[in-house]
Amino acid sequence: MIRALAALFGWLALVSASAAQPGRAPVALDVILGDTLPRNLSEFRFFSDGIGQTPNARVIGYELNTPLFSDYAVKQRFAFVPEGQTVRYTEEGVLDFPVGSALIKSFGYPADFRDPGSPVRWIETRVLLRRESGWVALPYIWNEDGSEAVLARAGRRLPASWIDAQGETQAISYRVPNQNQCKGCHARHDEITLIGPQARNLNDGSRLAQWVDWGFLDRAPVDAPRLPVWDDESDGSLAERARAYLDVNCAHCHNRDGPASNSGLFLQYQEADTVARGILKRPVAAGRGSGNLAFDIAPGDPDRSILLFRMQTDDPGIAMPELGRALLHREAIALIRRYIAEMPQPAS
Structure with missing residues (x-):
C-alpha cells in the first residue's frame, strides 16, 4: 500500500511538472544559492500550492526502487535542477548534481492505509540545497492547515497516528531531525552528501532515460x-532483494567511508567480501548491542545473527538503524529472517 500511494504521488508530480505553467514565478534560484536559511519553505517556490505540493517548473517527482524505511511514512520526492544545467551520471554512488540543485522530500501519513483516497497529513519536508560550499540540509515542519512549512533547525517531536494496512491503529512520537542529526546519515568525510539518488536505485527501466529526455541527466547507459x-518477489532473488534493503537502510553508515566504518560491517549492494557483509563476521564490540551473539550473520540461523537481533528491537540502545525509526519494520524483518535462514552454511 505504501508503494502504491508513493507511485500515485510520483505520477501526479510528473504530470504537474510537465504541464504548462503560465504566469507562475520560477523556483527561486537566488534563495537556493544564497547564504541565508529561509524561514519558510515557500520562499524557494518549489511548489505552487503549499501542502498540495504541485511542483513548479524544473521540479520533478521521482521514486526509488527500494526506499528508506521511516516508520511507515509515505513520501514525496522531488528534484530541482537549474535551467541549462544537467545532473552528471555516475555508475557507482550518488549522481552528481550541479550547484543550484535541490532535493525535496516530504513525509506524512494517510489517515487510513487501507483507503487509497485517504487524505495524507504531511508532517515535514526536508530540503537539500547544493550551494557553492556544498550541500546544506534543512528540515521544515508543516503547519496545521498546510499553508506553510517553517524551518525547524532544532527538530521536534510531533504526534502521528494512522490506521495501518491491517486495520490496526498506530501512534508514535514522530521525530523531525535537527540539523545536526541530518549529518548523522548524510555525512561522509565530514561533508553533507546525498544518499538516495543513485543510478542503481533510480533505474526502473525507463526513469534514467526520461531524465535524459527532459534535459535533467547527461546520459543513461542501457x-x-x-x-x-x-x-517484490518477482524482482530478483531473495538474496538480491535482502541486500537491496540493507544497502538502502544501512549502508549510508555501514560502508568503508561511513560513520560505522570502524565496525567492519559493510552493507553496500556491490560489496563482494562476504565477511565484510557480515557472514560469519564477529562483532568489533560485545555487549548489549551484540546480544552476546557470536556473528553479525550466522548462516542458516537468524536467531543467532546480530544483524536481525538489532533490527527486531525498539530498544534505543540496541536498535538499528539508530535514527529514523521508532517502529519495527515487520515486512523487512521477515525478509531478512528468511534470507539468513536460507543462506547455505559454509562447508566445515
Whole structure:
C-alpha cells in the first residue's frame, strides 16, 4: 500500500511538472544559492500550492526502487535542477548534481492505509540545497492547515497516528531531525552528501532515460546497474532483494567511508567480501548491542545473527538503524529472517 500511494504521488508530480505553467514565478534560484536559511519553505517556490505540493517548473517527482524505511511514512520526492544545467551520471554512488540543485522530500501519513483516497497529513519536508560550499540540509515542519512549512533547525517531536494496512491503529512520537542529526546519515568525510539518488536505485527501466529526455541527466547507459525492489518477489532473488534493503537502510553508515566504518560491517549492494557483509563476521564490540551473539550473520540461523537481533528491537540502545525509526519494520524483518535462514552454511 505504501508503494502504491508513493507511485500515485510520483505520477501526479510528473504530470504537474510537465504541464504548462503560465504566469507562475520560477523556483527561486537566488534563495537556493544564497547564504541565508529561509524561514519558510515557500520562499524557494518549489511548489505552487503549499501542502498540495504541485511542483513548479524544473521540479520533478521521482521514486526509488527500494526506499528508506521511516516508520511507515509515505513520501514525496522531488528534484530541482537549474535551467541549462544537467545532473552528471555516475555508475557507482550518488549522481552528481550541479550547484543550484535541490532535493525535496516530504513525509506524512494517510489517515487510513487501507483507503487509497485517504487524505495524507504531511508532517515535514526536508530540503537539500547544493550551494557553492556544498550541500546544506534543512528540515521544515508543516503547519496545521498546510499553508506553510517553517524551518525547524532544532527538530521536534510531533504526534502521528494512522490506521495501518491491517486495520490496526498506530501512534508514535514522530521525530523531525535537527540539523545536526541530518549529518548523522548524510555525512561522509565530514561533508553533507546525498544518499538516495543513485543510478542503481533510480533505474526502473525507463526513469534514467526520461531524465535524459527532459534535459535533467547527461546520459543513461542501457546497461546502467539496477537495484531490485526489495518487497517484490518477482524482482530478483531473495538474496538480491535482502541486500537491496540493507544497502538502502544501512549502508549510508555501514560502508568503508561511513560513520560505522570502524565496525567492519559493510552493507553496500556491490560489496563482494562476504565477511565484510557480515557472514560469519564477529562483532568489533560485545555487549548489549551484540546480544552476546557470536556473528553479525550466522548462516542458516537468524536467531543467532546480530544483524536481525538489532533490527527486531525498539530498544534505543540496541536498535538499528539508530535514527529514523521508532517502529519495527515487520515486512523487512521477515525478509531478512528468511534470507539468513536460507543462506547455505559454509562447508566445515
